[in-house]
Amino acid sequence: xxxVKPKFRHPELPKNKLxxxxxxxxxxxxxxxAGCGHDSISAAVVQTCFEMxxxxxxxxxxxxxGCSSKTPAYFxxxxxxxxxxxxxxxxxxxxxxxxxxxxxxxGVSGDGDTASIGMGQFVHxxxxxxxxxxxxxxxxxxxxxxxxxSATADEGSKNKTGHVNLFxxxxxxxxxxxxGATFVAQSFSGDKAQLTPLIKAAIKHPGxxxxxxxxxxxxxxxxxxxxxxxxxxxxxxxxxxTMDFVPEMTEITASYDEGSLKTVKMHDGSSIALxxxxxxxxxxxxxxxxxxxxxxxxxxxxxxxxxxMQPESVELHQLLNTSNKPLNTLTxxxxxxxxxxxxxxxxxxx
Amino acid sequence: MENKxxxxxxxxxxxxxxxxxxxxxxxxxxxxxxxMGVFVTPKNIFPSNIQGLPTWYxxxxxEKGYLGRREGIDLMVAVNPQxxxxxxxxxxxxxxxxxxxxxxxxxEFIRPDVNYIGIxxxxxxxxxxxxxxxxxxxxxxxxxxxxxxxxxxxxxxxxGLLADQFKGKEKLIAPNIxxxxxxxxxxKKNFTYPLExxxxxxxxxxxxxxxxxxxxxxxxxxYAGATVAAWYPIxxxxxxxxxFSEYAAEMRVDKETGKNNxxxxxxxxxxxAIGMVIGANWNGARSFTATSGPGVSLMNEFLGLAYFAExxxxxxxxxxxxxxxxxxxxxxxxxxxxxxxASHGDTKHVLLFPSTPKECFEMTAEAFxxxxxxxxxxxxxxxxxxxxxxHVCPPLVWDDKREYKRGKVLxxxxxxxxxxxxxxxxxxxxxxxxxxxPGTHPTKGSYFTRxxxxxxxxVYTEDSDAYHRNMDRLIKKWxxxxxxxxxxxxxxxxxxxxxxxxxxxxxxxxxxxxxxxLKEEGILVDAMxxxxxPFNKTVEDFINQHEKVFVIEQNRDAQLKSLLMIELQxxxxxxxxxxxxxxxxxxxxxxxxxxxxxxxxxxxTVKAN
Numbered sequence: 038x039x040x041v042k043p044k045f046r047h048p049e050l051p052k053n054k055l056x057x058x059x060x061x062x063x064x065x066x067x068x069x070x071a072g073c074g075h076d077s078i079s080a081a082v083v084q085t086c087f088e089m090x091x092x093x094x095x096x097x098x099x100x101x102x103g104c105s106s107k108t109p110a111y112f113x114x115x116x117x118x119x120x121x122x123x124x125x126x127x128x129x130x131x132x133x134x135x136x137x138x139x140x141x142x143x144g145v146s147g148d149g150d151t152a153s154i155g156m157g158q159f160v161h162x163x164x165x166x167x168x169x170x171x172x173x174x175x176x177x178x179x180x181x182x183x184x185x186x187s188a189t190a191d192e193g194s195k196n197k198t199g200h201v202n203l204f205x206x207x208x209x210x211x212x213x214x215x216x217g218a219t220f221v222a223q224s225f226s227g228d229k230a231q232l233t234p235l236i237k238a239a240i241k242h243p244g245x246x247x248x249x250x251x252x253x254x255x256x257x258x259x260x261x262x263x264x265x266x267x268x269x270x271x272x273x274x275x276x277x278x279t280m281d282f283v284p285e286m287t288e289i290t291a292s293y294d295e296g297s298l299k300t301v302k303m304h305d306g307s308s309i310a311l312x313x314x315x316x317x318x319x320x321x322x323x324x325x326x327x328x329x330x331x332x333x334x335x336x337x338x339x340x341x342x343x344x345x346m347q348p349e350s351v352e353l354h355q356l357l358n359t360s361n362k363p364l365n366t367l368t369x370x371x372x373x374x375x376x377x378x379x380x381x382x383x384x385x386x387x
Numbered sequence: 388m389e390n391k392x393x394x395x396x397x398x399x400x401x402x403x404x405x406x407x408x409x410x411x412x413x414x415x416x417x418x419x420x421x422x423m424g425v426f427v428t429p430k431n432i433f434p435s436n437i438q439g440l441p442t443w444y445x446x447x448x449x450e451k452g453y454l455g456r457r458e459g460i461d462l463m464v465a466v467n468p469q470x471x472x473x474x475x476x477x478x479x480x481x482x483x484x485x486x487x488x489x490x491x492x493x494x495e496f497i498r499p500d501v502n503y504i505g506i507x508x509x510x511x512x513x514x515x516x517x518x519x520x521x522x523x524x525x526x527x528x529x530x531x532x533x534x535x536x537x538x539x540x541x542x543x544x545x546x547g548l549l550a551d552q553f554k555g556k557e558k559l560i561a562p563n564i565x566x567x568x569x570x571x572x573x574x575k576k577n578f579t580y581p582l583e584x585x586x587x588x589x590x591x592x593x594x595x596x597x598x599x600x601x602x603x604x605x606x607x608x609x610y611a612g613a614t615v616a617a618w619y620p621i622x623x624x625x626x627x628x629x630x631f632s633e634y635a636a637e638m639r640v641d642k643e644t645g646k647n648n649x650x651x652x653x654x655x656x657x658x659x660a661i662g663m664v665i666g667a668n669w670n671g672a673r674s675f676t677a678t679s680g681p682g683v684s685l686m687n688e689f690l691g692l693a694y695f696a697e698x699x700x701x702x703x704x705x706x707x708x709x710x711x712x713x714x715x716x717x718x719x720x721x722x723x724x725x726x727x728x729a730s731h732g733d734t735k736h737v738l739l740f741p742s743t744p745k746e747c748f749e750m751t752a753e754a755f756x757x758x759x760x761x762x763x764x765x766x767x768x769x770x771x772x773x774x775x776x777x778h779v780c781p782p783l784v785w786d787d788k789r790e791y792k793r794g795k796v797l798x799x800x801x802x803x804x805x806x807x808x809x810x811x812x813x814x815x816x817x818x819x820x821x822x823x824x825p826g827t828h829p830t831k832g833s834y835f836t837r838x839x840x841x842x843x844x845x846v847y848t849e850d851s852d853a854y855h856r857n858m859d860r861l862i863k864k865w866x867x868x869x870x871x872x873x874x875x876x877x878x879x880x881x882x883x884x885x886x887x888x889x890x891x892x893x894x895x896x897x898x899x900x901x902x903x904x905l906k907e908e909g910i911l912v913d914a915m916x917x918x919x920x921p922f923n924k925t926v927e928d929f930i931n932q933h934e935k936v937f938v939i940e941q942n943r944d945a946q947l948k949s950l951l952m953i954e955l956q957x958x959x960x961x962x963x964x965x966x967x968x969x970x971x972x973x974x975x976x977x978x979x980x981x982x983x984x985x986x987x988x989x990x991x992t993v994k995a996n
Contacts, residue, residue, distance in 0.1 A: 097670070110835050115830060118835040125689065128617075129665060129669070131652065131666060132617065132663035132665060133667065135663070135666075136666070139826070157656065158659055158662070360648050369790065371648050372614065373785075374638040375787050376784075382783065386597055386782075
């Protein structure tokens, strides 16, 4: 790895609508292993936010603990970030979101952070349909503690030391759909073309948007026999569709075969244009999505792309009927009932 | 009987079965005495159960204003045969035992030194009411009626309370009055009344109120501007957030939009609850949680993160006896050490010790100021006795001129004016850095929050010097905190006696009473009530200026004493522990006996004259 991030950029780098070049969306130099899948995901996040003209300070990055949870330091250095506690990012994100509903909450977690220590919080943040993006960088192992199996490692998968996993792997995407997640997608760190529009759609989705990204651990789980190595994933990947994210007011230009185009309208007028590869799969139908995942699983395939989406999503602030103004902007005038009301309360206690 | 008449000085204990509606009848009794302007203090002694187990409600009436628990039952109202044996035994000699005489009292419960008042409660209720539930409920009201006659409680006080209670449901008033009168008439017909101890109207309470500490904490959070509450149900803290929720629904809904200027989340566990609180505070909202000891244990990891990452948080710890399957419905001050040093690594937390509902209200509001000013968790150390029992106390006060102290937060304008923002830079020399809230400025003030592997500018580093510098700044901040937290209450202008007593929280009532009795006996001591941790110089001086300091607390391991030893290097030989850890609120008697024993004075039963 290099130790100094070069500051030099091509002087004619294109600018987005805000006048920022793509490097404005980058973060500190990654300290992850060379070739780590996570760095590709970070790059996709940078690209996505640049293309979507996001003001970095209107986005908050949150993570738990682990290799994946270090990545928010490696993108969007002009955003606030919070590297919290192992498995507890969802609760921190919930509190942050309740305080200010107007920011984008970008959560990053790993398979250990989500499927083991953080399973409880993962489950409950889905139930509450918190308006956030939740990316799991899923490599089937604990990288920072040197390669132990995680709960998403497939049964029979072999790690670098030759140890074969005895236990059933947890399928986070199926679980998320089952629990009522309103946006569930799956992707591969090596497929930036697929990942970028998925992240865009996730950001636009008004509710809990989950993306499970298979992201091989180049150091501890990239060996023959592992079901989360680069080679294995490339050979077993099966896309539900190809997909374009189409911003509001933009015409859909992708040309697809008759019958295979499915357009999903998002709440703000933007849309997702899907070129479906599987004819019996409907991304708006939970049962069909579950079936597609299970069928793929039987064939030892990893189904990627948008798996399920419920565009009419009612997120936590709507459920709690909170103020239109972010709670963290309310002042004493709106918050403190004052001495006259207190005199009444005292009178009622006599 | 030769006993002379005693006015406003007795203890009544009710022995009930939980889930039978006795709570509201007993409350009616207490509130009637309160309405007569007399000091009254009720204590619920209840099981961890919803229906069917014994529960007690003890009411002390005190002309002198003593609000601590007192041993020695003058009158036992025994309506639970399950606990008869224990109930008879707890009556003091010459006292009274009122029971339901619908069934004959077994002779094993007859004590020659106790007076028996048998009233056929069930029989009378069955005769007067037809509905099964009403029969059950009005049995309780009949004994309240009997008590008004026996203790000379003004019937009009009870009538007034019923009118308030059933506003809008006036239909229910008449049967209640009927039941009360049945009790009154039975006493008048069958017994000599009133008893030699009784209630007499006074104007002792002036404008005082009667309130539970938990309600006051919930209300304090509304007044303090808390907008995000995250919690997990646990006795005895549950009613803190329930009260916050009720008061907020009343006073915090925007009139135009109908939308809530608050958010409450019942979390999946205490870990998530404190995580949400930290997330919300990090993002600039005032946020709190309420829990009890087991919850604090679960919150330890996050509390450490908040300490190191310097994020404000308010936690209300309503202490109870430990552990989870301990006696969760009994009181104790036993989370002191757990809270003071919660979490791994070198951590310490600001604690506040309220002793009345008024202080629960004030200190909750202050906790939010302190948490934001010091950028650290602040833990309110209340307890079951304070939180779940009604207490009479002066009215709550709020100064409309009071502004929220939000601490060192840089807004966009301030960020424009500074050269370079350093999140953990000690700009002012007090150890407290400046913080920014996400979303404030497009190009300035953003930083990455993590534990300690960073420098003054929040840039990642594992450099030893940077870690060391940060830890030293945090301890500097800790010393600064001593100037911010509420100072102890000192009972004398100048320390002048050889010995002192030191106490906090709900030990206050009985400690003050014990101090008065010692004085009557010619034993003079100085006294101090702690209101917060870290301890400031006044506490240190108090210990230094006395030969012996009795440290009164409600736990086995003398946790506060340990804290004084650790933090002030106080001489352990000087600090004499006065402890109570049976789950019941500490009594003045208990304190007196322990102090006298230490002073080699003969112990005596001072109580129950």
